[in-house]
Amino acid sequence: MIKVEKMVSKIDSNSFSYIKKEDAAWKVDAAGVYYKDLNDALRNIVGQGAKEIELQHVFGQRYIGTDLGNDVKLTIFGTPGNDLGAFMNGPKIIVNGMSGIVHSPWVFLLAANILFLILGALVDVNVSELVFIPIILPLVRYFNIDLVHFGVLICLNMMIGLLTPPFGMLLFVTAGIGKVSMKDLIRETIPLIGVLLVALAIITYIPETVMFMTRLLK
Numbered sequence: 001m002i003k004v005e006k007m008v009s010k011i012d013s014n015s016f017s018y019i020k021k022e023d024a025a026w027k028v029d030a031a032g033v034y035y036k037d038l039n040d041a042l043r044n045i046v047g048q049g050a051k052e053i054e055l056q057h058v059f060g061q062r063y064i065g066t067d068l069g070n071d072v073k074l075t076i077f078g079t080p081g082n083d084l085g086a087f088m089n090g091p092k093i094i095v096n097g098m099s100g101i102v103h104s105p106w107v108f109l110l111a112a113n114i115l116f117l118i119l120g121a122l123v124d125v126n127v128s129e130l131v132f133i134p135i136i137l138p139l140v141r142y143f144n145i146d147l148v149h150f151g152v153l154i155c156l157n158m159m160i161g162l163l164t165p166p167f168g169m170l171l172f173v174t175a176g177i178g179k180v181s182m183k184d185l186i187r188e189t190i191p192l193i194g195v196l197l198v199a200l201a202i203i204t205y206i207p208e209t210v211m212f213m214t215r216l217l218k
Contacts, residue, residue: 025052025053025054026045026050026052026053026054027053027054027056028041028042028045028053028054028055028056029056029057030055030056030057030058030059030061030078031056031057031059033061034061035060035061035062035063035064038061038064039063039064039065039066042055042064042065042068042074043068046068046072050072051071051072051073052072052073052075053072053073053074053075054075054077055074055075055076055077055078056077056078057077057078058076058077058078058079058080059078059079060079060080061080062080064076064080079135080135080138105143105144105145106205108139108143108145109145109150109153109204109205110204112136112150112153113153113157113200113204115132115136116128116132116154116157116158116161117157117160117161117164119132119161120157120158120160120161120162120164120167120168121161121164121165121166121167121168122166122167123167124167124169125158125161125162125169128154128158128161129158133154146207146211148210148211148214149203149207149210149211152203152210153200153203153204156196156199156200156203157200159196160193160196160197160200163189163192163193163196164193165182165186171185171186171189
């Protein structure tokens with residue numbers, strides 16, 4: 001059972017910090033709440049007629065918004081896990097963990113490029129694809145960034161990451177095939193990485209460079 005405060009009436013609970021209704025919006029404190037309990041609580045609130053829910057102190061909970069109707073507006077403050085209900089035709093979800101700091105889609109794209117360039121230098125590209133992209137995809141939707149444009153940016157970031165030490169997989173493969181030292185190979189690839197970074201900047205801030213083809217096909 002979940003403690004719910006709706007005006008003056010209460011429902012007992014043993015797992016939730018606090019749920020209250022203010023005017024037309026419900027506020028839920030998700031600090032330390034297991035994701036299944038959290039989603040059960042959200043469905044319970046929606047069953048009571050809630051259309052606007054503000055979810056506070058989210059940290060890592062998954063599947064937020066699953067099985068909620070498309071007419072529910074769910075505002076999330078914090079860092080949700082992946083598999084948000086937005087991917088399952090769920091409610092309209094606004095993620096404010098990063099959007100509370102970054103207010104422009106162009107600044108967000110710059111931050112995303114920096115993030116994936118760093119990840120490309122330190123971790124395998126599969127980790128970036130499977131772990132980090134699902135986490136930031138709701139923010140891509142929030143800033144109304146075209147998914148094709150963002151997908152091209154991610155591919156180029158990952159390609160640069162494959163050439164960037166210390167974890168650049170293509171560096172090891174090329175050094176092994178060409179029988180050259182890693183030091184010499186890195187020295188030769190630095191100008192190429194510079195060109196790729198310029199191309200990344202152009203593609204990031206001039207979307208037409210990659211979007212013209214898809215628009216011609218529509």
